[in-house]
Amino acid sequence: MSAPIPDPRDRLIVALDLPSVGAAESIVSRLGDTATFYKIGYELGFAGGLGFARELIAEGKKVFIDFKLHDIGNTVARGVASLAALGASFATVHAYPQTMRAAMEGKGASPLRILAVTVLTSYDDADLDEAGYRADVASTVAARVAQAREIGVDGIVCAPTDAAKVRGLLGAKGAIVTPGVRPDGAATGDQKRVATPFAAIRAGADHLVVGRPILASPDPAAAARAVQAEVARALSAQVPSA
Numbered sequence: 378m379s380a381p382i383p384d385p386r387d388r389l390i391v392a393l394d395l396p397s398v399g400a401a402e403s404i405v406s407r408l409g410d411t412a413t414f415y416k417i418g419y420e421l422g423f424a425g426g427l428g429f430a431r432e433l434i435a436e437g438k439k440v441f442i443d444f445k446l447h448d449i450g451n452t453v454a455r456g457v458a459s460l461a462a463l464g465a466s467f468a469t470v471h472a473y474p475q476t477m478r479a480a481m482e483g484k485g486a487s488p489l490r491i492l493a494v495t496v497l498t499s500y501d502d503a504d505l506d507e508a509g510y511r512a513d514v515a516s517t518v519a520a521r522v523a524q525a526r527e528i529g530v531d532g533i534v535c536a537p538t539d540a541a542k543v544r545g546l547l548g549a550k551g552a553i554v555t556p557g558v559r560p561d562g563a564a565t566g567d568q569k570r571v572a573t574p575f576a577a578i579r580a581g582a583d584h585l586v587v588g589r590p591i592l593a594s595p596d597p598a599a600a601a602r603a604v605q606a607e608v609a610r611a612l613s614a615q616v617p618s619a
């Protein structure tokens with residue numbers, strides 16, 4: 378049997394950073410068929426979002442649970458096993474070796490893909506220094522990707538500005554997922570390491586996570602389609618002409 382043809386709409390993951398299931402239902406309905414992949418983080422997750430994740434999956438959408446797990450190995454492995462049973466497509470853990478190994482053990486043979494978060498996109502060198510790290514963002518990302526690759530995690534979450542370097546370190550295998558994506562002119566908010574959808578894809582990202590630029594738009598479906606159009610433009614620019 379041949380491999381399923383990937384749906385290009387899956388390149389965009391819409392972050393449902395919303396306070397209630399009702400608010401999420403409203404955005405999902407306005408996005409309709411435009412969006413196929415949704416991310417659920419703390420805000421919606423702690424407000425009934427896991428039940429909503431189940432509904433989205435039952436409707437054929439893909440779900441990324443972004444709780445960035447980090448705990449003792451037993452707790453991480455068992456938490457990940459529950460996310461695998463839920464039917465999530467992606468789940469995040471912080472890129473600490475013990476945590477990454479536990480997550481890979483917890484997912485078992487399920488299709489859940491474990492993504493290791495390297496350095497949050499809201500952090501710059503000064504933020505790492507303030508948190509007690511003695512290495513800058515670039516070297517911390519590189520060290521974490523090397524460990525993630527060694528452990529065999531399924532993918533990496535990094536800033537779009539790190540994606541080219543991460544792709545070089547990770548090789549062709551392994552998904553690169555980038556939050557911190559901002560269409561030209563969009564407010565950056567608390568994000569510090571940002572790039573446009575076009576630049577992120579050109580740098581080697583497989584999936585872009587976009588929240589506020591879509592959620593805050595008067596027309597979320599148009600905003601999502603604009604991101605997808607940039608993705609398509611970047612992908613076609615990557616293919617050398619015959």
Ligand SMILES: O=c1ccn([C@@H]2O[C@H](COP(=O)(O)O)[C@@H](O)[C@H]2O)c(=O)[nH]1
Binds near residue numbers: 394498535536588
């Ligand atoms: O390094 C990281 C890891 C995760 N995120 C999450 O992505 C979205 C981004 O939302 P925007 O509104 O597009 O800024 C959000 O859910 C974060 O928790 C990240 O931003 N950076």
